Amino acid sequence: MLSxxxxxxxxxxxxASLLVAGCEAIPVAQHPLSDEATSQIDEELLGxxxxxxxxxxxxxxxxxPAEPAADEEHPPRFxxxxxxxxxxxxxxxxxxxxxxxxxxxxRISFYGTRIGEQRLVxxxxxPNSDAADYLILRYTFVNANRVLVHxxxxxxxxxxxxxxxxxxxxxxxxxxxxxxxxxxxxxxxxASAKELHEFLVKHEKKAFQVKAFYRLQRAAGN
Numbered sequence: 586m587l588s589x590x591x592x593x594x595x596x597x598x599x600x601a602s603l604l605v606a607g608c609e610a611i612p613v614a615q616h617p618l619s620d621e622a623t624s625q626i627d628e629e630l631l632g633x634x635x636x637x638x639x640x641x642x643x644x645x646x647x648x649x650p651a652e653p654a655a656d657e658e659h660p661p662r663f664x665x666x667x668x669x670x671x672x673x674x675x676x677x678x679x680x681x682x683x684x685x686x687x688x689x690x691x692r693i694s695f696y697g698t699r700i701g702e703q704r705l706v707x708x709x710x711x712p713n714s715d716a717a718d719y720l721i722l723r724y725t726f727v728n729a730n731r732v733l734v735h736x737x738x739x740x741x742x743x744x745x746x747x748x749x750x751x752x753x754x755x756x757x758x759x760x761x762x763x764x765x766x767x768x769x770x771x772x773x774x775x776a777s778a779k780e781l782h783e784f785l786v787k788h789e790k791k792a793f794q795v796k797a798f799y800r801l802q803r804a805a806g807n
Contacts, residue, residue: 617707633804
């Protein structure tokens with residue numbers, strides 16, 4: 586399970602685990618909103634980007650601020666471009682120095698989709714698995730150099746699955762206390778790409794979390 590500071594690595598690892606300590610699962614989809622033939626390249630998204638960590642809550646009576654970990658000081662920079670040989674698909678490349686001093690290169694492709702004014706990404710949770718589910722993310726440009734990324738709203742998606750409006754499966758953790766709402770372990774949308782597309786058209790303003798999951802800043806000089 587990832588702690589909040591470690592989220593700076595999540596994007597470069599295709600969100601291998603979208604769990605934050607103490608939080609619930611982020612919805613995933615069985616099918617991407619688009620594929621190699623229907624994906625749309627967003628020219629504004631191409632370039633070098635840094636992940637901007639959210640400022641921490643001030644601690645009362647703190648004697649001395651804790652020293653930030655190395656990865657918090659220098660979040661991984663990554664590039665977004667076109668996937669070679671597949672001009673409609675994005676590719677993200679991130680570099681990371683491993684414990685042995687060698688450089689790990691992470692290369693992840695993803696599909697772009699436009700639904701009205703919404704800019705959406707379909708990205709595999711596990712880029713090395715053909716059967717992996719997809720994260721559906723929405724991103725918005727604050728300006729040419731700042732992007733906010735939003736995950737699907739777990740409560741809204743869970744409710745839609747529960748009332749049968751959206752096909753999917755929600756698995757909850759067992760709890761011994763009947764007064765405690767079970768934590769959602771997984772939220773998997775099984776609706777087809779067309780059905781999910783229609784759902785997002787209908788619920789454009791509610792399907793995604795209001796608060797940005799994280800922020801991107803275009804790298805200086807880029």
